Amino acid sequence: MPADLATTAPLTARAAAGRYALISFLAWLPAGLMGAPMVLLMLQRGMDVASVGLVMAIHSIAVVSLELPTGGLADVIGRRTTIAASAVFALASLLLMGLATGFGLFAIAFVLKAVSRALASGPAQAWYVDTMHTIDGPDANLKPGLARGASMSSIALCGGTLVGGIVPLALPSSWSFGPLVPLSVPMLLAAAAAAVQFVVTLVAMPEPPRRRASFAHVLRGVPIAITGGLRSGLRERAITRLLLVAGGVGVVLTSIEIFTPSRLQDLTGQPESAGMIYAVVGAIGYAGSALGSALAPLAARVARGSRRGAIIGTCVTAVSLSILAASTPLGGTLGIVLAGLGYVTLYLGCGISELLRGEMLHQRATSAERTTLLSVDSLLLQAGGAVAAAGLGWVAMHLGLATAWWITAATILATVVLFPRTKPSRRTPAPTAAPQAAPEPVGAQA
Structure with missing residues (x-):
């Protein structure tokens, strides 16, 4: 394809927002389509829950290892080329995942x-x-386009989960x-x-004109970015504590993604039926996440502060996990209803x-360190997911699913x-025109 094919006409602000929304939709649609059947397919291929957890731990560790280096790569080869390369790797992964018959091939697919x-x-x-x-x-006013992209991501996850x-x-x-x-x-x-x-x-x-860094410069900058992010996080104790919460969130999201499909399969007795129920529950769960984000300002007002509002949300999450744990001895319709209720809440x-934790983090971060701190936050989220995938998978196999969910709740x-x-503190907020990284949809861990 000629290099100038995507640059034949200048874009308007409206067109740029529309194309960003379309790319956001297409980027998250595969994740939605694969979400419901992913774990069930691995179980059907003869893997146990512990092996599924190990595969997902490999995925999380690989993401943690690559998060910062690939961010710098975009400055070398360009945004458009990086996104296109991501789509190629996703295509290869999903094709292999659909054809995989055992642990080794699934591990390669997840890498x-x-x-x-x-x-x-x-x-x-x-x-x-x-x-x-x-x-x-x-x-430039960035908020409408960023919000539109986030909405399309959630729509893709919700609709894709139902179709899948x-x-x-x-x-x-x-x-x-x-x-x-x-x-x-x-x-x-999804492929x-x-x-x-x-x-x-x-x-x-079309790639906007900009200065690109050399590959050598990026290689030198990766360790600097990592140490800079850690230094920024450790410099103020409040930021360190907010970042550590991400590890706990990673534990929750990964445990839900691993154990809910297998739990529904046990309740229904059929992988395909479990996939359909999980798709409906998953779609409602994404809607619940969107509703929670919309209710966050109200929760902060009622609780008289973002900190208390965030604690309320965290307690709701812990109670929901307790419902899931307590419902494991139950079967039939009641078991399915309680599993769905716990998942959605x-x-x-x-x-x-x-949302409130993100607000508190942004309030304490300077503009210069904001992006790096968000990368560290993402790394800790994935690290928590890796620990949960490997450790809780073993717990579920040897001590029972209820124990794994009680540990997650605690x-x-x-x-x-x-x-x-x-x-x-005294930290200066980012200028109004500077973008704040839109958070990934809650629940899109895998």
């Missing part, structure tokens, strides 16, 4: 997925901000084509979505606490002591 995830972390938003600054200057759960149920349970089974089909649909993202990225995302609580409840009592 490829981690590369895609790390490459996709940030360049689309950076492209939009760069484009808007080129169109309207440094005072419905498709296997629509196929006969005896249907197979070589290694393909009904639960494999959503993976192939097709990644292919569409690749084409749209190359055609619809968990995301409602996370939506409240995470972990997130313990984080309430980390929310700082002190008011924001």
